[in-house]
Amino acid sequence: MVESHSVEFTDKDEAQKLEFFEGDVHLGHYDFRFDINDKKFFSPTKKGDVNLRIHSEPNIKKVWILVEDHDLRPIELELYAETDRFKFWNVNLNFKKDISKFSFAAQSMDDLNIYYGTSGVANFISPSEKWIYNSKEFIRHDIPDWVFGSVMYQIFPERFRNGNDDLTPENALPWETEPTRLGFHGGDI
Numbered sequence: 001m002v003e004s005h006s007v008e009f010t011d012k013d014e015a016q017k018l019e020f021f022e023g024d025v026h027l028g029h030y031d032f033r034f035d036i037n038d039k040k041f042f043s044p045t046k047k048g049d050v051n052l053r054i055h056s057e058p059n060i061k062k063v064w065i066l067v068e069d070h071d072l073r074p075i076e077l078e079l080y081a082e083t084d085r086f087k088f089w090n091v092n093l094n095f096k097k098d099i100s101k102f103s104f105a106a107q108s109m110d111d112l113n114i115y116y117g118t119s120g121v122a123n124f125i126s127p128s129e130k131w132i133y134n135s136k137e138f139i140r141h142d143i144p145d146w147v148f149g150s151v152m153y154q155i156f157p158e159r160f161r162n163g164n165d166d167l168t169p170e171n172a173l174p175w176e177t178e179p180t181r182l183g184f185h186g187g188d189i
Helices: none
Strands: 042-044 050-056 060-068 072-076 078-082 087-093 099-108 113-117 120-122 131-134
Touching: 050 060, 060 087, 072 087
Parallel strands: none
Antiparallel strands: 042 050, 050 087, 060 072, 060 099, 078 087, 099 113, 099 131, 113 120
């Protein structure tokens, strides 16, 4: 790994080509999940920091976010959970500018280097492969944390009482019968 990084152009013909790894980058079929518009992946807080999460396939051993604000800041994400299908990575970070760009780098268990940008796995990160975070314009949805993982119920009034037989349609099931998946009993309260 390279310990010092620069956002200088590494190839004059490929403007803003970002290189984090020394050597080859592997283009393969890797499964990463990230959506900047989904709070479970990208959640700015009222304090100004951002809780960022990404999911990867189990064959990934390290993940970095490559933040470009004043300088290139590679930040290694922490593995916080895993299943047979995914590894779950997260980091809490502060962007140093109102408008910052970022992408991801990863390393497989076989020591293969991987870049992940807006269109998926790539052999380098170009300007079109970066997510752009504008802290002044990003729409924050203040959804309370208790909502996530909660059980929501739908109430079907037609299951409770038939208050007016005149409103009951002809195809309604008799009121005393067991409910069925597609049956309608004619309740109106």
